[in-house]
Amino acid sequence: GDSVTQMEGPVTLSEEAFLTINCTYTATGYPSLFWYVQYPGEGLQLLLKATKADDKGSNKGFEATYRKETTSFHLEKGSVQVSDSAVYFCALSDPGTGGFKTIFGAGTRLFVKA
Amino acid sequence: EAGVTQFPSHSVIEKGQTVTLRCDPISGHDNLYWYRRVMGKEIKFLLHFVKESKQDESGMPNNRFLAERTGGTYSTLKVQPAELEDSGVYFCASSQLQTQGYTFGSGTRLTVV
Numbered sequence: 001g002d003s004v005t006q007m008e009g010p011v012t013l014s015e016e017a018f019l020t021i022n023c024t025y026t027a028t029g030y031p032s033l034f035w036y037v038q039y040p041g042e043g044l045q046l047l048l049k050a051t052k053a054d055d056k057g058s059n060k061g062f063e064a065t066y067r068k069e070t071t072s073f074h075l076e077k078g079s080v081q082v083s084d085s086a087v088y089f090c091a092l093s094d095p096g097t098g099g100f101k102t103i104f105g106a107g108t109r110l111f112v113k114a
Numbered sequence: 115e116a117g118v119t120q121f122p123s124h125s126v127i128e129k130g131q132t133v134t135l136r137c138d139p140i141s142g143h144d145n146l147y148w149y150r151r152v153m154g155k156e157i158k159f160l161l162h163f164v165k166e167s168k169q170d171e172s173g174m175p176n177n178r179f180l181a182e183r184t185g186g187t188y189s190t191l192k193v194q195p196a197e198l199e200d201s202g203v204y205f206c207a208s209s210q211l212q213t214q215g216y217t218f219g220s221g222t223r224l225t226v227v
Binding site (some may be wrong): 032034036041042043044045046049089100101102103104105106107 | 143172205215
């Protein structure tokens with residue numbers, strides 16, 4: 001079945017460092033891909049999305065490109081801030097084969113130090 | 115607009131007791147979903163409502179879990195009787211269109227002791 005694999009955390013960076021969180025997926029159809037973020041004490045928020053190959057999703061300085069050839073959707077940010085400390089979840093939704101449910105990765109916790 | 119609201123935010127119950135979680139989706143969102151995250155693992159799908167109808171309940175772990183969505187508005191998720199392995203964070207989400215992604219509530223942290 002469909003699945004999402006993302007790098008294990010925690011990831012600890014200094015402020016203004018470059019961030020990459022790797023995410024790869026397995027899907028039989030043509031899924032939409034998402035990154036969600038959970039800040040401390042809050043619910044999950046949709047950070048960005050891409051619905052087809054080569055699409056680039058971006059928001060709040062974060063971006064991710066839907067790479068069908070490598071089945072990847074890596075999250076990147078050029079300069080992280082302390083306020084970016086959170087848990088990041090990669091996810092896919094494949095209505096053609098998986099119905100309307102979303103498959104999530106295990107989450108990657110990011111700590112940013114001042 | 116008001117977001118997705120869940121309550122209680124925390125619940126601690128003894129094994130064998132009953133707990134009911136509630137979710138109020140964003141007004142006008144026909145799609146309502148329940149997910150849970152157990153022991154810091156993946157967030158797992160439980161079920162999906164379209165209005166008041168269960169579209170997909172393939173993720174419900176067993177018949178101790180009962181979800182309802184009366185009138186297609188708020189939803190409840192009842193666990194009866196609760197077991198230790200039911201502990202985790204239960205998330206509710208809603209959406210108008212599936213491809214837009216979800217709006218999640220803050221979750222209910224359930225601890226069964």
